[in-house]
Amino acid sequence: MRRRRLLGCLAALPFAGCTGGPDDPITSLVVNREETTHTVRVRIVRDGNPVIENTVEVGGGDVAELGTTPWQRGRYRVVARVDGANMLDETFRSTEWFNQLDVVIDADGTVELNRGRAA
Numbered sequence: 441m442r443r444r445r446l447l448g449c450l451a452a453l454p455f456a457g458c459t460g461g462p463d464d465p466i467t468s469l470v471v472n473r474e475e476t477t478h479t480v481r482v483r484i485v486r487d488g489n490p491v492i493e494n495t496v497e498v499g500g501g502d503v504a505e506l507g508t509t510p511w512q513r514g515r516y517r518v519v520a521r522v523d524g525a526n527m528l529d530e531t532f533r534s535t536e537w538f539n540q541l542d543v544v545i546d547a548d549g550t551v552e553l554n555r556g557r558a559a
Contacts, residue, residue, distance in 0.1 A: 464539045468492050468506040469506060470504045474545055478545060479495065480497075480543065482495075486514045513534060
């Protein structure tokens with residue numbers, strides 16, 4: 441079931457992502473659109489407290505789950521290192537529910553944060 445959900449998320453990008461509702465937790469993934477395997481370390485902090493911290497190896501064209509956490513209002517900071525290099529450091533304030541917070545490695549090697557509500 442979990443694998444189907446992850447594959448469903450990958451298939452739906454860049455649209456809304458996985459299906460869910462307001463009671464669902466935030467699911468954080470690494471989506472690798474490159475053909476190369478990468479080691480990705482991500483730290484997600486809410487209001488100064490780490491809520492997800494994980495290192496995953498994600499194959500070319502694959503998806504890896506970082507973890508889940510309940511959604512709460514607050515200030516979020518997402519830091520991602522890809523193969524040891526700092527590639528993303530983004531901070532935002534959330535006052536409205538979301539359940540998708542993904543680090544995406546694009547085909548050109550750039551890294552971006554994808555946040556939203558799953559449809």
